[in-house]
Amino acid sequence: MLFIGVVPILPRIEEGFHLAKAATKKAPTEQLAKPAEPKRHAATREELLRLYREMLLIRRFEEKAGQLYGLGLIGGFCHLYIGQEAVAAGIQTALTDKDSVITGYRDHGHMLLCGIDPKLVMAELTGREAGISRGKGGSMHMFSVEHKFYGGHGIVGAQVPLGAGLAFAHKYNEDGGICVAYFGDGAANQGQVYEAFNMAALWKLPIIFVVENNRYAMGTAVDRSSAETHFWRRGEAFRIPGMVCNGMDVLEVRGAAQAAVDFVRAGNGPVVFEAQTYRYRGHSMSDPAKYRSREEVQQVREKSDPIEGLKHDLETAGITEEELKAIDKEIRSIVNEAADFAETSPEPDPSELYTDVLVERY
Amino acid sequence: MATELKMPALSPTMEEGTLAKWLVKAGDTVRSGDILAEIETDKATMEFEAVDEGTVGEILIAEGTDNVKVGTVIATIVSEGESAAPKAALAPAPSAVAQPAPVAAPQAAAPVLAPAATSDLSEETQRLTVREALRDAMAEEMRADPRVFVMGEEVAEYQGAYKVTQGLLDEFGAKRVIDTPITEYGFAGIGTGAAMGGLRPIVEFMTFNFAMQAIDHIINSAAKTNYMSGGQMRCPIVFRGPNGAASRVGAQHSQNYAPWYASVPGLVVIAPYDAADAKGLLKAAIRSQDPVVFLENELVYGRSFDVPLGEHIVPIGKARTMRPGKDVTIVSYSIGVGLALEAAEALAGEGIDAEVIDLRTLRPLDKGAVLESLSRTNRLVIVEEGWPSCSIASEIMAIAMEDGFDYLDAPVARVTNVDVPLPYANNLEKLALVTTASVIEAVRKVCYRA
Numbered sequence: 095m096l097f098i099g100v101v102p103i104l105p106r107i108e109e110g111f112h113l114a115k116a117a118t119k120k121a122p123t124e125q126l127a128k129p130a131e132p133k134r135h136a137a138t139r140e141e142l143l144r145l146y147r148e149m150l151l152i153r154r155f156e157e158k159a160g161q162l163y164g165l166g167l168i169g170g171f172c173h174l175y176i177g178q179e180a181v182a183a184g185i186q187t188a189l190t191d192k193d194s195v196i197t198g199y200r201d202h203g204h205m206l207l208c209g210i211d212p213k214l215v216m217a218e219l220t221g222r223e224a225g226i227s228r229g230k231g232g233s234m235h236m237f238s239v240e241h242k243f244y245g246g247h248g249i250v251g252a253q254v255p256l257g258a259g260l261a262f263a264h265k266y267n268e269d270g271g272i273c274v275a276y277f278g279d280g281a282a283n284q285g286q287v288y289e290a291f292n293m294a295a296l297w298k299l300p301i302i303f304v305v306e307n308n309r310y311a312m313g314t315a316v317d318r319s320s321a322e323t324h325f326w327r328r329g330e331a332f333r334i335p336g337m338v339c340n341g342m343d344v345l346e347v348r349g350a351a352q353a354a355v356d357f358v359r360a361g362n363g364p365v366v367f368e369a370q371t372y373r374y375r376g377h378s379m380s381d382p383a384k385y386r387s388r389e390e391v392q393q394v395r396e397k398s399d400p401i402e403g404l405k406h407d408l409e410t411a412g413i414t415e416e417e418l419k420a421i422d423k424e425i426r427s428i429v430n431e432a433a434d435f436a437e438t439s440p441e442p443d444p445s446e447l448y449t450d451v452l453v454e455r456y
Numbered sequence: 457m458a459t460e461l462k463m464p465a466l467s468p469t470m471e472e473g474t475l476a477k478w479l480v481k482a483g484d485t486v487r488s489g490d491i492l493a494e495i496e497t498d499k500a501t502m503e504f505e506a507v508d509e510g511t512v513g514e515i516l517i518a519e520g521t522d523n524v525k526v527g528t529v530i531a532t533i534v535s536e537g538e539s540a541a542p543k544a545a546l547a548p549a550p551s552a553v554a555q556p557a558p559v560a561a562p563q564a565a566a567p568v569l570a571p572a573a574t575s576d577l578s579e580e581t582q583r584l585t586v587r588e589a590l591r592d593a594m595a596e597e598m599r600a601d602p603r604v605f606v607m608g609e610e611v612a613e614y615q616g617a618y619k620v621t622q623g624l625l626d627e628f629g630a631k632r633v634i635d636t637p638i639t640e641y642g643f644a645g646i647g648t649g650a651a652m653g654g655l656r657p658i659v660e661f662m663t664f665n666f667a668m669q670a671i672d673h674i675i676n677s678a679a680k681t682n683y684m685s686g687g688q689m690r691c692p693i694v695f696r697g698p699n700g701a702a703s704r705v706g707a708q709h710s711q712n713y714a715p716w717y718a719s720v721p722g723l724v725v726i727a728p729y730d731a732a733d734a735k736g737l738l739k740a741a742i743r744s745q746d747p748v749v750f751l752e753n754e755l756v757y758g759r760s761f762d763v764p765l766g767e768h769i770v771p772i773g774k775a776r777t778m779r780p781g782k783d784v785t786i787v788s789y790s791i792g793v794g795l796a797l798e799a800a801e802a803l804a805g806e807g808i809d810a811e812v813i814d815l816r817t818l819r820p821l822d823k824g825a826v827l828e829s830l831s832r833t834n835r836l837v838i839v840e841e842g843w844p845s846c847s848i849a850s851e852i853m854a855i856a857m858e859d860g861f862d863y864l865d866a867p868v869a870r871v872t873n874v875d876v877p878l879p880y881a882n883n884l885e886k887l888a889l890v891t892t893a894s895v896i897e898a899v900r901k902v903c904y905r906a
């Protein structure tokens with residue numbers, strides 16, 4: 095019991111100074127509202143096909159990005175989402191178009207599922223005028239106000255208070271939207287995350303804090319960086335309910351996401367939502383890859399792959415191999431088209447160097 | 457015929473690497489995404505994956521080979537059911553990147569000399585403290601635009617640590633006047649996110665010393681948004697609060713951050729001196745679509761000035777002539793303007809007619825006004841309540857060298873604080889801060905009257 099050391103002291107304080115009474119204006123923690131018990135989502139045939147399609151789109155898009163990087167067409171840092179597809183797919187499909195999304199630099203997957211044209215994303219990766227940031231953001235810094243996707247942030251943890259700010263705006267405007275802020279297990283150790291948790295809980299902001307626990311922050315395994323590796327518990331001190339799900343099972347993520355979304359949208363304040371997942375690739379394209387064994391990666395791929403894992407459910411729903419092949423083919427052509435577009439469209443005009451620094455002229 | 461697999465680049469600068477390990481052998485069937493090999497440089501290892509389905513034909517470079525040039529054919533893949541023509545490999549990146557022709561910066565042309573605005577307040581005025589003027593600016597903008605709200609430590613129920621937000625909670629309620637916990641990094645981020653989400657936050661820092669914890673969001677989140685989004689995503693936010701030395705509060709509480717923020721493209725930086733400018737510029741800042749750092753000064757909050765009645769907006773980016781003169785130009789901002797004016801009064805008695813220019817906005821800086829004044833007086837002194845190195849004063853000196861050299865009849869002088877952390881002891885603090893006497897001395901020197 096964690097409280098053993100504390101409990102005997104409390105009555106003494108209460109008798110002596112009545113401090114404990116003064117401190118208990120808030121409801122007892124056991125009375126706090128909680129999200130409904132999450133269930134693995136019972137998906138319809140259409141939903142299953144959509145989830146499969148979306149995960150596959152991310153996988154193929156990222157593989158292609160990896161190839162373009164190898165060819166020198168993509169520069170700088172490029173962080174792939176391969177392995178984590180079920181997290182974004184399970185959560186994004188539980189959102190509506192009123193909701194806003196924000197994440198870190200591992201952002202391609204979230205963007206595709208926000209409905210942003212793969213061509214514009216790929217063209218940003220190659221630094222072209224037609225890119226979503228007109229070539230001035232790159233892989234880590236992409237935004238689409240139109241799709242309520244607010245980045246794409248290169249500073250680890252920054253998206254957490256920024257997301258709380260987006261949630262603040264939803265509440266202020268009473269627009270019925272919620273914000274989903276995705277961040278990593280490494281980001282979860284940033285102080286600003288807890289500053290945001292505190293204010294989000296204090297002000298009952300409509301936000302889901304999604305910790306994508308892929309077990310590593312660059313080369314540091316969670317056990318080496320985190321005193322508490324149950325990230326879903328990290329909101330407890332702020333009275334934020336925590337949820338955890340198998341982030342390699344898209345239907346489990348989808349079910350848990352629904353419970354979180356319903357809870358947050360009903361005005362109960364934030365949820366900390368841990369999705370346990372895994373990244374197959376290096377942290378970024380240049381990764382020494384010495385901190386884990388190939389066997390470890392291989393095992394996850396073979397036993398827990400989110401796309402392969404869904405095949406059983408697809409089969410049970412009577413979806414045929416031919417249908418899946420057709421989806422594969424369609425996605426391959428979408429991705430190839432995006433890559434062709436990203437390779438052939440022109441770089442920004444040199445005059446673009448000076449545009450968009452400030453909005454107004456002074 | 458087969459597809460040729462070429463040695464990939466781990467980064468655009470990589471020219472060669474080690475083929476550390478093959479994970480497939482000739483005859484293996486591979487699918488798109490399968491890892492074929494590990495490539496190493498001194499910095500990193502990268503997995504090299506299959507682009508398409510097929511069978512590994514030949515391994516041409518053995519594992520363990522060093523110094524394999526990027527682009528070398530390392531293996532072949534025979535595509536399933538396709539044996540005839542080689543599949544066109546993805547085009548490699550252009551090896552010699554065409555050097556773009558240099559572009560002239562829009563600002564690079566010789567600055568246009570334009571006189572600073574004058575301090576002529578012909579309208580009807582009222583006497584207001586800077587503190588009241590700032591409050592009125594916020595209140596007026598909050599009345600006009602429901603998206604505007606103010607947040608910070610002690611801004612609501614306590615009425616502001618320096619009483620700048622006095623009365624706002626009563627008028628606008630707790631939804632729009634928000635007490636935050638002591639959590640600068642967090643609420644600067646929340647404010648910035650709210651601006652990205654379409655609101656118009658005013659974030660008050662109790663003083664800018666504490667904004668060090670939040671500077672990441674000011675610079676990395678707010679200042680970069682518009683540029684990095686290709687002009688799509690706005691961040692209309694005002695970060696405001698007292699800046700610079702107060703009185704006997706020691707080194708951690710007495711710093712001028714103007715040069716720090718003014719060095720960052722993507723920010724607007726304003727530091728007003730009198731109440732009329734405080735009001736007019738804060739209103740302009742709140743209306744601006746850009747992120748604004750608005751630097752006030754605690755020692756000036758209580759000073760009273762004439763402020764025009766009714767709607768009063770001051771354009772951002774325009775300096776102001778506080779006192780016309782013909783012998784020397786004294787450029788300053790914030791509390792330094794008061795010292796410059798005092799010095800000018802005293803110098804008038806010695807027959808030196810000094811012109812005093814208040815920069816008001818530090819980014820974008822009104823170069824034209826500084827140079828126009830210099831072109832008439834031919835002498836320049838900069839007064840800054842802050843450290844000398846990498847200061848606004850250094851910047852103005854650089855401008856004088858680059859664009860005003862021909863106007864100069866004497867070397868430019870800067871009068872600043874002493875280059876030390878601000879001491880606490882009364883006598884030492886006085887010795888460290890810029891004074892009217894030191895301004896007078898510098899002016900005499902550039903006028904060769906010392």
Ligand SMILES: Cc1ncc(C[n+]2csc(CCOP(=O)(O)OP(=O)(O)O)c2C)c(N)n1
Pocket residue numbers: 200248249250251277278279280281282308310311312377
């Ligand atoms: C403030 C800050 N510190 C360090 C970095 C460098 N960095 C980039 S990603 C990263 C690891 C983050 O890991 P995690 O949050 O687990 O996310 P993941 O990459 O696993 O998705 C680090 C240290 C940074 N970008 N920002």
Ligand SMILES: [Mg+2]
Pocket residue numbers: 278279280306307308309310311312
């Ligand atoms: Mg991680």
